[in-house]
Amino acid sequence: GDSVTQMEGPVTLSEEAFLTINCTYTATGYPSLFWYVQYPGEGLQLLLKATKADDKGSNKGFEATYRKETTSFHLEKGSVQVSDSAVYFCALRHSGNTPLVFGKGTRLSVIA
């Protein structure tokens, strides 16, 4: 079945450092890919998405590119802030209202 693998955390970075969180997937066909973020004490929120190969999703300075050849959707940000501290989840979803399939999440801590 479909699955998503994320790099294990926790990841600790200093403010203004470059962030990469790796995500690879296994799926049949051409799923849509997502990054969700969970800030402390809050629910999951959609951060960005890409629906087809070579699409780039971006939001709040974060970017991820749908790479079909490497089945990857790595999350990047050029300069992290303390407020980016959260748990980040990579996920995929096929069309037709199938459920989201999540990775295990990567906890990011940014220190000033």
Next chain:
Amino acid sequence: GAGVSQSPRYKVAKRGQDVALRCDPISGHVSLFWYQQALGQGPEFLTYFQNEAQLDKSGLPSDRFFAERPEGSVSTLKIQRTQQEDSAVYLCASSLGTSGGTGELFFGEGSRLTVL
């Protein structure tokens, strides 16, 4: 309301008790999903409704778990005879449409269940 609302936010149950968790989706959202999130893990799919119809319940871990959405709006997840392994955060999500996999899911804050 403005977002997906879940209650209770926290529930402590003794092993063997029955619990009911409520989800109030965003008004007008057709699709509703339940997920289970164990500590340190990603959310795992439990079940899916389109309006009042439960179209997929393949993720329910046992017949102790039951979900309903009788009027196509509020949904209740019921767990009978709770066990310690049921301890988790139960997440509810809703989305507007019925077609396509690109529609955004909006999540509630979850109900944290602890079974003693």
